[in-house]
Ligand SMILES: CCCCCCCC/C=C\CCCCCCCC(=O)N[C@@H](CO)[C@H](O)/C=C/CCCCCCCCCCCCC
């Protein structure tokens with residue numbers, strides 16, 4: 714009988730951290746626990762972005778709810794290393810990116826055949842549905858394919874930043890890219906150079922990736938929310954602020970709205 718898709722270690726991928734070293738129930742202890750950052754940052758962003766979401770669209774909250782779901786699925790995945798865990802982790806990432814694109818993709822960058830944002834959303838959701846089906850074909854390539862989407866995101870960042878002269882936004886874009894470079898270096902190094910990291914007994918790179926990609930997503934989403942707000946709701950005078958140290962530009966960035974349109 715073939716192993717169940719829920720069976721422990723039925724995933725094709727095994728991350729560098731040793732399995733069942735700290736608990737008989739948790740396959741990769743640090744890779745599991747490090748996902749707590751998603752569970753802390755998601756609700757905090759929903760709280761900080763509430764005025765912006767009320768003005769722009771409540772779908773902004775959906776991104777952060779799905780972000781929390783990604784953290785929970787990722788926890789389940791590293792806890793079990795099951796095939797089901799892997800697919801839940803990857804498919805939930807695909808859909809949160811799809812929702813992010815539908816809300817924040819800058820209107821001037823729409824391809825010519827797109828009529829409006831809801832048409833764009835339909836195209837993105839169709840592509841995400843097709844990709845979801847394809848993800849079952851060769852699950853081992855899914856994570857690489859998801860990471861490749863970032864190159865398209867970087868292309869859009871460069872395109873938008875060329876039109877921008879606001880120093881706070883240039884700083885935000887620069888820090889987003891630096892954080893992503895650190896995150897992806899950890900992810901790739903954990904996958905490609907595991908024997909080296911095992912030799913020096915430092916197998917925590919994938920846990921470090923979880924923390925850095927979580928912060929990168931906060932930075933890049935704030936950047937896209939700013940670009941989008943300047944196109945769609947400029948009258949609300951959007952501004953980037955930082956939690957907890959507003960004045961020093963230190964901490965987690967978020968979009969604040971000066972003139973609040975009371976939709977909720
Ligand atoms: C107009 C553009 C809008 C962009 C919206 C982007 C919204 C992204 C929101 C959430 C993505 C969360 C990703 C967290 C992954 C955590 C789980 C994890 O680590 N899974 C791994 C296995 O445990 C798996 O191997 C990872 C696969 C790859 C994930 C790729 C994530 C891409 C995130 C995009 C970041 C943008 C960076 C932009 C830099 C300027």
Ligand SMILES: [Ca+2]
Pocket residue numbers: 727728729730731732741
């Ligand atoms: Ca492992």
Ligand SMILES: [Zn+2]
Pocket residue numbers: 744787791919923
């Ligand atoms: Zn992970």
